[in-house]
Amino acid sequence: MGYGAVMAETPETDARRIATEARDRVRFEEEALDLADQVYRVARRLVQSREEAEDLMQDAYARAFRSWRSYTPGTNLRAWLLRILTNLNIDRARKAQRTPATQPMEEGDYFLYDKLEATNGEPLRDEERVVERLSQDSVVDALSAVPHDFRDVLVLVDIGDFTYQDAAQILDIPIGTVMSRLHRGRRILKRELAETAVGDDA
Amino acid sequence: MNLPCDKCEEMLQPYLDRVLSDVERVEAEGHLEGCDYCRRRYRFEEHLRQYVRVVAEEPMPPELKAKLAALRTPL
Numbered sequence: 121m122g123y124g125a126v127m128a129e130t131p132e133t134d135a136r137r138i139a140t141e142a143r144d145r146v147r148f149e150e151e152a153l154d155l156a157d158q159v160y161r162v163a164r165r166l167v168q169s170r171e172e173a174e175d176l177m178q179d180a181y182a183r184a185f186r187s188w189r190s191y192t193p194g195t196n197l198r199a200w201l202l203r204i205l206t207n208l209n210i211d212r213a214r215k216a217q218r219t220p221a222t223q224p225m226e227e228g229d230y231f232l233y234d235k236l237e238a239t240n241g242e243p244l245r246d247e248e249r250v251v252e253r254l255s256q257d258s259v260v261d262a263l264s265a266v267p268h269d270f271r272d273v274l275v276l277v278d279i280g281d282f283t284y285q286d287a288a289q290i291l292d293i294p295i296g297t298v299m300s301r302l303h304r305g306r307r308i309l310k311r312e313l314a315e316t317a318v319g320d321d322a
Numbered sequence: 323m324n325l326p327c328d329k330c331e332e333m334l335q336p337y338l339d340r341v342l343s344d345v346e347r348v349e350a351e352g353h354l355e356g357c358d359y360c361r362r363r364y365r366f367e368e369h370l371r372q373y374v375r376v377v378a379e380e381p382m383p384p385e386l387k388a389k390l391a392a393l394r395t396p397l
Contacts, residue, residue: 160382
């Protein structure tokens with residue numbers, strides 16, 4: 121066909137390279153889609169409404185599919201996806217200036233327990249049953265009342281099951297900040313729960 | 323009675339997050355064994371975390387999965 125031996129190899133190598141890349145991309149897309157349920161579980165609690173969560177998921181997946189080459193195979197894909205998603209979410213919140221500058225109220229770690237016990241009038245017998253007296257709505261409401269910075273860490277660690285180290289990488293903050301925000305976030309959550317769930321019961 | 327146990331409160335979160343060193347963990351567990359006040363609160367905290375995780379779960383709407391799949395690069 122007029123091509124020399126070296127020349128003849130080029131189109132074939134190119135074709136092979138393209139095929140390999142397509143295969144890698146499809147594999148990446150499949151793995152990312154398989155994780156969508158788990159990513160959504162976290163995304164849903166990072167924002168207030170289901171609609172917001174769905175928008176955020178679509179934006180994050182669109183970006184992930186575009187930049188799949190920057191993912192290193194064999195590393196934590198769920199963390200990689202959530203890094204994209206939390207970045208988008210933080211950008212959105214910044215644009216919308218939705219985060220109020222109020223100082224969140226928090227109490228000590230034992231505050232909720234002590235309040236439940238005080239309401240009960242005697243030492244609580246069965247801790248598991250006590251927890252279940254909190255309604256699902258009150259937990260969800262309390263969670264969404266936790267300010268952004270604290271909630272992001274709380275949701276990643278306590279709902280998404282990420283380690284401190286993963287959360288630090290996803291949010292691009294030092295691990296010490298993860299720990300302090302987590303601790304404060306949980307205290308804010310418990311204070312909110314004490315307010316909303318226990319107050320009416322008394 | 324019911325005096326707040328400062329040491330315990332300090333170890334509560336790292337203990338439940340399983341980030342204490344072995345020595346610290348043994349120390350924490352030793353204290354919990356002898357302190358009813360803290361033990362109740364630890365158990366409560368543990369159940370609370372599990373409970374939050376369970377009730378915060380909302381399954382992904384099935385149609386969202388299809389929307390995400392449609393975002394893939396066409397072959």
